């Protein structure tokens with residue numbers, strides 16, 4: 379029988395609970411790794427910049443009178459991040475404001491506890507530790523008393539997750555019962571399947587109309603720093619929504635997309651490229667700067683994919699940039715190129731280059747806004763792969 383929700387609360391996991399949580403999720407996500415390898419992998423990724431220094435918190439839903447129990451009901455992880463909010467007020471151009479925001483991952487209930495409402499309750503309680511306190515209403519009496527606010531969490535203006543379980547479940551996890559929770563925004567990808575017999579793009583040398591520079595790890599890190607600064611100062615916001623939000627890609631956020639696959643990348647040469655840029659990538663960006671960054675998804679059970687993490691290009695330059703992506707994909711013997719949310723103008727060019735637009739039913743970006751506006755009034759800018767947190771892993775050979 380399910381335990382009453384009011385006797386449960388949300389707690390920061392103890393080290394023992396973190397290990398227990400990972401032992402549990404190992405069953406779902408290790409896909410071939412031994413438990414030992416899986417725990418070692420997590421200990422390794424805990425040191426990444428996007429997780430270190432209290433940014434990653436594991437939470438458990440547990441009985442109030444036994445918060446450190448290893449029999450907690452379900453668990454999840456949050457990553458504190460920097461973001462930007464733009465508000466259009468009184469007809470003035472919206473000014474960017476740097477804010478705290480969160481990415482959520484690894485929501486997991488063990489089999490024996492499922493379908494009792496625990497995950498949904500845990501997700502609803504997460505709002506109460508992530509959102510800025512002044513934005514929260516009165517805590518619902520039927521849930522007992524609110525979870526304790528803790529160091530390294532709180533002050534959030536928005537949070538996001540990437541759903542693999544449809545659009546509905548997380549939407550039903552509101553701050554209070556009956557209110558809307560995380561809403562899916564544009565789960566769109568454009569995909570190119572690369573045929574082995576396809577000729578290489580003609581323009582395979584440096585130069586051409588645009589002056590290209592390949593970027594290694596150091597290069598993309600610097601680029602994302604400049605990119606974050608550029609986004610933070612941007613005045614180009616949603617034309618349809620009064621409030622726009624964005625996650626920033628620096629401080630290990632975008633880098634996580636390739637660092638997490640590091641184990642699989644031994645086959646690629648050292649000093650491999652994760653991006654290409656035309657123009658100066660230093661701040662302030664030249665308005666003509668064109669770039670793309672990527673990760674290589676090369677785990678055994680999926681097509682080998684050049685997955686674009688961040689892209690900036692006017693429509694007129696996109697086909698030239700795409701040639702470079704093809705060149706990189708071929709160099710790394712990849713079978714597919716995938717780009718999230720190209721937007722209308724680039725989509726047209728992408729279609730003429732053979733790209734197929736699809737709606738994903740996994741990795742669906744879902745946003746929760748904590749301000750007074752409704753979610754329908756929010757525009758999510760730069761909703762690209764760079765900001766996704768997805769820590770399901772495939773087997774790691776030899777790790």
Ligand SMILES: CC(C)(COP(=O)(O)OP(=O)(O)OC[C@H]1O[C@@H](n2cnc3c(N)ncnc32)[C@H](O)[C@@H]1OP(=O)(O)O)[C@@H](O)C(=O)NCCC(=O)NCCS
Nearest residue numbers: 485486487492493494495496497498499541542543544547
């Ligand atoms: C998803 C999960 C966390 C739900 O945990 P739970 O404690 O059983 O969740 P709840 O009882 O609060 O209910 C969640 C709802 O999700 C639904 N759900 C669960 N798995 C689902 C799936 N794969 N696809 C669609 N809906 C799903 C349940 O049917 C339930 O719907 P209901 O509210 O209409 O009854 C749990 O099934 C799990 O750990 N699954 C494996 C890991 C996983 O997929 N995590 C989510 C990654 S985005």
